[in-house]
Amino acid sequence: MLNIELLPVLLRFLFGGSAVAISAIVAKKFGGRLGGVFAAFPAVYLAAILGLSIDYKGSELLLISEQLSKGALVGMLADICCALAASYFILRSGWKKGLVYSLLLWAMLAPAIYFVWFRF
Incomplete structure (x- = not known):
């Protein structure tokens, strides 16, 4: 069956949801261009790297992070x-x-x- 860890999923939810909310707030307050900069925040990427650090250590973490x-x-x-x-x-x-x-x-x-x- 699927082996899904809860913490990496929560990290993705936190980073992704926060990035979307901040992007919408900034766009509404300061305009769409600046909101677009925040829309491009690499939330999923950062959450994925943090999630990998839970499952991998040392040189294995470096290799999978590079990939x-x-x-x-x-x-x-x-x-x-x-x-x-x-x-x-x-x-x-x-x-x-x-x-x-x-x-x-x-x-x-x-x-x-x-x-x-x-x-x-």
């Missing part, structure tokens, strides 16, 4: 493309279709970037 970090770079590149595409598509197609188009682009780009980066 996670390389994968995170792939995701971040796809995120940048998604954000650029969202600003383009939302202006031209409305926010619902624009978000769908940009997320579909992310879903295609993330595996493509991963394949190119790690397979060649």
